[in-house]
Amino acid sequence: MDQNEHATFPHRTIEYLRRGWSSITEAALVRITGNVRDDLPEEDQQRLAKQIDECLEGAGGDVSQRARAADVGRTYLGLNQIGRRNFLEMLAREYGVQEYELALAMDEWRKLFPDGDQLLRYKAEAKLRRLLKSPRIQLLSQFNALPEGVKFLVDMRAELISLAREDAVFKPLEEDLKQLLASWFDVGFLELKSITWDAPASLLEKLAQYEAVHAVRHWSDIKNRMAADRRCYAFFHHQMPGEPIIYVWVALVKGISDNVQALLDVRHRAVEEPAEADTAVFYSISNAQAGLKGISFGNFLIKRVVNALALDFENLKTFVTLSPIPGFCPWLQQQLADQGAGLLLKAERKALESVLDEPLELAFPRMCKDQSLWYRQQAKEKAIRGPLMRLCATYLSEAKSGSNALDPVAHFHLSNGASMERINWLADTSAKGFRQSAGMMMNYLYKASRIEKNHEAYSSAGKIQQSGSFKANL
Structure with a gap:
């Protein structure tokens, strides 16, 4: 999905959460003493860390625990972009798995495996499971019971995904939150x-x-x-x-x-x-x-x-x-850079030379940018159609990422059990359609009796079911 995953939570979500979580805090008569600054400088991080530690201790019962979690969440929502980054970096660095305790527990388990006392081994395994659950996951889990708390965490992960691209320190926290959300969104x-x-x-x-x-x-x-x-x-x-x-x-x-x-x-x-x-x-x-x-x-x-x-x-x-083919034009331009006119069959080159007024290496990339240069000109459109559809069929069926189809939309549908039915010429004449695939779109067929077989063949061996109409382009 093409969305701006950077920076800010939706404003309506923020206001909703602030109102809902403030009421929880007031009901429990638990308030923060003093405010942190918007950018959460280091001295304010210490105050917030104390607040987080109190959440993790779980003293005072469920109501107090929820109130403390609401306070932490409300503080986070009041931060600016720099402050939220500092908050998340603090969680990532300071509230991960306790590695030393985990190493000791692993040694304890190894001594009992495989011939040690079964009950003791079970207790050692339980301890390992507990230590593998990082304190930050315990904190994030507490938001589940708060009004709009799940949406809060979904939006938090959107921000983490963006941050993790820039700095690997955020990746473990992002992955922890992904696993937590995956269990809730089964x-x-x-x-x-x-x-x-x-x-x-x-x-x-x-x-x-x-x-x-x-x-x-x-x-x-x-x-x-x-x-x-x-x-x-x-x-x-x-x-x-x-x-x-x-x-x-x-x-x-x-x-x-x-x-x-x-x-x-x-x-x-x-x-x-x-x-x-x-x-x-x-x-x-x-x-x-x-x-x-x-x-x-x-x-x-x-x-x-x-x-x-x-x-x-x-x-x-x-x-x-009726699906887009988002990766075709980038792939085509790379193939042209690597092979030039050798990408075309002899008959295709001859037909194109008679209608193109510039070298192929320049003409084909323009077809992915400015449709007005060619698709309304009958002779040019007729000469271009066959080669482009053949190359598109080659891209969809042969271009791979490992054993998977390189095109992300193709991979999505093929892994779901669809088959390749038909490439459609000039099916999307929008600027985006030409930019992605020179205006072509793809029909993927979902046939109930074949879905599981197609899925298994593709997932296990990368085999793609193709119709006669699709194969005719190759």
Whole structure:
């Protein structure tokens, strides 16, 4: 998902948390004595560290413990960007695993393995498990019971992901928080909901804000995407009821769609009767929470939506995506730099030489930047189409990262059990569409009887199921 993961929490989240957590603190009659400065200088860190230590000691019962956790959280929310970085660095450096105690416990366990007393070995294992849980995880876990506490931690991890790219000291804390969130966001805890035009405006605004594939420009875009022949489904977590976790837009159409502008058209598109549709097209999937990056929900979402649609519309026979190919143009430009005109077949080079007025190494990269130079010129478009579609098919099926497809969208769908169905020419004529893939898009087919077999073949051996239409490009 293309989002700015840097720097700040959403302002509404901050205000919500401040109000909710302040009430908890007042109810418990526990207050902070003195305020820390916004940038949390070193002398203020000592005061905050004492506050954190009191949280970890757990004295005073559950109410007092929650109040102290609320105080820490409220302090964090009052910090500026530098202060939050200092806070997180303090957690990362000072509240990790107690390594010396862990080493002693490991020695104790080794003495009992494999022939020592079974009960003593069990106690040694329990001690190891306890010591492997860092104090910072104990602190972060306390936020779970606070109003909007889970959202607080999700947004905190979004900030940590950004910080960890700049400084490795944050990576263990980011990974600790990822594991904690993964346990709370198991798919069994998520609820699939259909979102309609009657949903609260605040939720519709979030769908527009989080959209990662096809930007929402105004309310008419949202209304079009929720017309009678359209559907939107999202996963929600009970502790973040107003926040979608991941969501998908679906078009109910006749036949497999080959152009996203036709699906998104708000002026000329005629709304179809959904009962007459035979195909469900998944044309956009967005992860809504940057702080849940790396925790997979998409495969479960698609399968659940396929089942929901099949129950509601017995006439639906085909479930397919209309997906971007975000890595094609960068790959193409690298191949041109490495191979030049040798990237093309002899017949392709000959056909292109007759219509291009500049060297191939210059012409092809322009096709990923400025569509006006070529796609409205019939002779040029005709000569370019075959080579570009062949190269795109080569990229999708042969370019690898290890045993996985190099293209991230291809890898996502193939690992979920889809097959490669069809490359669509001039399927996305937006500037973004040309920048990513020279305007091409891909249909991935989800066939219920093949999903598990396709998933296993791809995951275990990198094998990709391809249709005859797709293979014809190679």
